[in-house]
Amino acid sequence: MAVSFSGIPPTSSIFAAYASVSAFIMLLQAMFHQLVPRQLQHYLLNKFHHLCKRRRRSYATIVVEERNRISTNEVYSAAETYLCTKIRPNIDRLKISKCHRDAAVSITFAQSERIFDRFEDVDLEWIFVSEDNSSNNNTSKNASKVFDENTNTVFVESNKRYFELRFDGKHKDKVLDSYFPFLLKSAESIEDEKRVIKLHTLASTSAYGSMYVWDSINLEHPSTFETLAMEPSQKKAIIEDLDRFVRRKEFYRKVGKAWKRGYLLYGPPGTGKSSLIAAMANYLKFDVYDLELTNIKRDSDLRKLLLRTANRSILVIEDIDCTVALPSRKGPTGGPNSHGHSQHPQNQFTLSGLLNFIDGLWSSCGDERIIVFTTNNKDKLDPALLRPGRMDMHIHMSYLTPEAFKLLAATYLTVDLHQDQRLSEIEDLIKILKITPAEVAEELMKSDDVDTLLDGVLDFLKRKYENALVNDKEVDNDEDGDEEDRKVISKGTDGGVFSTCAKCAKRRTRRGLMESGRSCGMVTM
Numbered sequence: 001m002a003v004s005f006s007g008i009p010p011t012s013s014i015f016a017a018y019a020s021v022s023a024f025i026m027l028l029q030a031m032f033h034q035l036v037p038r039q040l041q042h043y044l045l046n047k048f049h050h051l052c053k054r055r056r057r058s059y060a061t062i063v064v065e066e067r068n069r070i071s072t073n074e075v076y077s078a079a080e081t082y083l084c085t086k087i088r089p090n091i092d093r094l095k096i097s098k099c100h101r102d103a104a105v106s107i108t109f110a111q112s113e114r115i116f117d118r119f120e121d122v123d124l125e126w127i128f129v130s131e132d133n134s135s136n137n138n139t140s141k142n143a144s145k146v147f148d149e150n151t152n153t154v155f156v157e158s159n160k161r162y163f164e165l166r167f168d169g170k171h172k173d174k175v176l177d178s179y180f181p182f183l184l185k186s187a188e189s190i191e192d193e194k195r196v197i198k199l200h201t202l203a204s205t206s207a208y209g210s211m212y213v214w215d216s217i218n219l220e221h222p223s224t225f226e227t228l229a230m231e232p233s234q235k236k237a238i239i240e241d242l243d244r245f246v247r248r249k250e251f252y253r254k255v256g257k258a259w260k261r262g263y264l265l266y267g268p269p270g271t272g273k274s275s276l277i278a279a280m281a282n283y284l285k286f287d288v289y290d291l292e293l294t295n296i297k298r299d300s301d302l303r304k305l306l307l308r309t310a311n312r313s314i315l316v317i318e319d320i321d322c323t324v325a326l327p328s329r330k331g332p333t334g335g336p337n338s339h340g341h342s343q344h345p346q347n348q349f350t351l352s353g354l355l356n357f358i359d360g361l362w363s364s365c366g367d368e369r370i371i372v373f374t375t376n377n378k379d380k381l382d383p384a385l386l387r388p389g390r391m392d393m394h395i396h397m398s399y400l401t402p403e404a405f406k407l408l409a410a411t412y413l414t415v416d417l418h419q420d421q422r423l424s425e426i427e428d429l430i431k432i433l434k435i436t437p438a439e440v441a442e443e444l445m446k447s448d449d450v451d452t453l454l455d456g457v458l459d460f461l462k463r464k465y466e467n468a469l470v471n472d473k474e475v476d477n478d479e480d481g482d483e484e485d486r487k488v489i490s491k492g493t494d495g496g497v498f499s500t501c502a503k504c505a506k507r508r509t510r511r512g513l514m515e516s517g518r519s520c521g522m523v524t525m
């Protein structure tokens, strides 16, 4: 059968027609982008998109607005955080910003960007929309009120931002029941990773009738459990306790207790109490609230301040024994107290006010809270503060031990000291001297040369030892230890120097038996 091609135009004409149509489309496209406002572009494209897709299948759309009435919508913040990890290089426009207190820049989306995600077998398309209502006549109607948690004020924002999430409607249940919980959890761990720990301290402000508010800075304390010199078994016990605490959310709920834990750190100055708090904060990535009790005048002030602390935080009250003389629960109720504050309970700061916050009804206003008290004199504290449930773990920060010295030396010197002869000499002296990690850390900072440093530490310890001898001073006097654990440096009747336990020293002195060879087996010099 013969086929006639006579009706078909020549190839050159087809190409010419194709070129003109393409040019026309490009012109239309350019005009569309230049002349049509961006918002209208977005609207028309969306409509077009909807029309095309609706033909094929039914799509579901979920809108996630930035604001939920006047407060921030946590799902929006989580979506913003999560979707930043889904940004592909082909994305056209991004916004980058950094506040002066932020450690790193943050990247967010510019208008109408699309981000694609896949969860299990579901394809998801996110669109970021930002509507500027400032040019509208009915601005006040469209504008949203925003509550600024930092300044406790409400302001009007004309920009409305939201995400639209589109997906095949048949997956609606899976998206709501599984994808959103997954997104919230992912965002939480992303935030945790890049989280900058804050240190909140009290600052007075005249804006609220000269009261105290929390002011914050980044906590850049480098102390960690690795750098902390303390007995390895004690360190392990603290880390295990913290781990148990954070994973026991359900347990606390089941047994009907507020999800909080109290730690009392006690010991002489320079033994690492503050360093341990910083190590705990760095380990858990919890903010620290440093509460100076001398600034608190009334129980109600304390209540207001503590209600403004966040979950997953450590509330620290340092030197609890000397910051304030708390009127006791049974104390007098009339006349001014030692601070000149009124003695009317509602107008003063009392021990019961503080206890109420530690384990009373107010203590349950928050989750995952840690309270830390530090003191140099545990004996001076009211026993009511120390009972379990208030201070659950008492941590004794003691003088340097040989094991702790090894850790300190490993951090500061970063060389293996096992072979060094000076090490055993240093350890022997540390065993019998009352020496703080802070003192030795100071010595370890004095040079860049390891040999010079070790000689320096040894000299320093020998000087301390000589001093102790001259003053016939007890050494390694553990405030809590019984006499058998305490060592005394003494000069024997034969002129030798030895150390013995305090109990033996007393007994021997009474019996005039101070011979260096007959110490009770402790280090003999």
Ligand SMILES: Nc1ncnc2c1ncn2[C@@H]1O[C@H](COP(=O)(O)OP(=O)(O)OP(=O)(O)O)[C@@H](O)[C@H]1O
Binding pocket: 227, 228, 229, 230, 268, 269, 270, 271, 272, 273, 274, 275, 276, 376, 397, 408, 437, 438, 439, 441
């Ligand atoms: N256990 C330790 N491990 C490592 N470094 C320590 C330790 N203890 C003290 N230091 C060093 O000494 C310095 C002071 O220690 P820190 O402030 O933690 O002691 P503190 O017990 O809180 O003292 P104070 O009771 O006077 O507040 C720290 O910056 C650190 O360099």
